[in-house]
Amino acid sequence: MSKKILLIYTGGTIGMQASDRGYVPCTGFEQLIRDRLAHSRHGTLPEFDLLTLHPLIDSANLNPGHWNKIAGQIISQYAEYDGFIVLHGTDTMAYSASMLSYMLQGLDKPVIFTGSQIPLSELRNDALDNLISTLQLAAFHPLPEVCLYFNGRLLRGNRSSKVKATGLDAFDSPNFPWMGQVGIHIELHERLLLPPGEQAFCNPEFDPRAVSILPIYPGISAETTHAICSTAGLRAVILRSYGVGNLPDQDPGFIQALQAAAAKGLIMVNISQCLQAEVAQGHYACSAVLNDMGVISGQEMTQEAAFTKLHFLLAGCDDNSLVQQQFSTPLAGEVDE
Missing domain, CATH: 3.40.50.1170 (L-asparaginase, N-terminal domain)
Structure with missing residues (x-):
């Protein structure tokens, strides 16, 4: 045939x-x-x-x-x-x-x-x-x-x-x-x-405001972090961190802005800026604070896979805490089991 x-x-x-x-x-x-x-x-x-x-x-x-x-x-x-x-x-x-x-x-x-x-x-x-x-x-x-x-x-x-x-x-x-x-x-x-x-x-309805990306760079300010994390309609943000998931933990204003976002229930996922990398949150002290905030490790996920997975999960669920639990479970081979 x-x-x-x-x-x-x-x-x-x-x-x-x-x-x-x-x-x-x-x-x-x-x-x-x-x-x-x-x-x-x-x-x-x-x-x-x-x-x-x-x-x-x-x-x-x-x-x-x-x-x-x-x-x-x-x-x-x-x-x-x-x-x-x-x-x-x-x-x-x-x-x-x-x-x-x-x-x-x-x-x-x-x-x-x-x-x-x-x-x-x-x-x-x-x-x-x-x-x-x-x-x-x-x-x-x-x-x-x-x-x-x-x-x-x-x-x-x-x-x-x-x-x-x-x-x-x-x-x-x-x-x-x-x-x-x-x-x-x-x-x-x-x-x-x-x-x-x-x-x-499934073919769910997506909210284009639901997910944003926060790139980490030398001198990133608390004001910039707060502005992105407080955008209307935002439910999740992807942190594009250094190396294996590191960020400037010695900047109290920046860390406080992230903590405030987490306290409001914003989902945060940590992925690396490096093309070849796997996030190991807490491997260095400068990323250990993220574990305390409940930031999710994006493991070896690409930015494209993490961004779309968040959109997909959020489109099917109104409960951010449930989405946070679901994110680490592989759906279609995007992360290793």
Whole structure:
């Protein structure tokens, strides 16, 4: 039986063309894809349909409501296709891949994000290879989870980050092995795949005000900390700390601002600014104070995975204390068991 894949085109560089105003969405993108693939061996590619979101999303303009639109298309057409490919802009692709891993728990078919650094409309591009490889992965390989494919690397969606602005190898998985790689052969590391689970799809309403990020830097003030932590509608804040979770514990105003936020019931999660790191809260004395406040260790989570997980949990629960308890439990392989 032939396989059929749904491509969901959300926007991004892959579908753009040059203009006097820079790259803009091109017209006739589906025909462009089919024309480019006509030069490939059709016997090794599945059938596919292309669905285009309207309006298209420049990924720099992504907001939580867009996750509902993407997930909604997959949920509503899940039974009709053997796999799904989301064509997405690179700037926020890792955020969307992370969020959909939570929204689409218990998958039994692939959902793979990809895109490109150079548009498909250009003579020299990375778009065609990413597209062909992703079509083959989605149709012919057992991938029952949300993944991200780029430049020969197959990554778990909620372990991925964009690490290069202009390199063709733009994405990596800093704290988790690649799920596979595509070279002369397609090599899939099946031992890394999530075990089968009960299907638990959901499409909750997100509050874009609910989660914020507080970067730690030399000289951060109590006033800045208080301003961020007292934002209207805020329920959780991610501390982007140094190294293994350290911050300036000798600044009493800064620490008092954090303590006041914790006392109000604000959820705080501690992740590292380092690309490769695992938070070890209390390993150094300067982070021990966070344990006293009830700050949650984000362990080895990426910023994208922590940010979207908080949004996901908060959308389904009004009780901050319960969300705080739930956060450390893995949902879709975003942290080690």
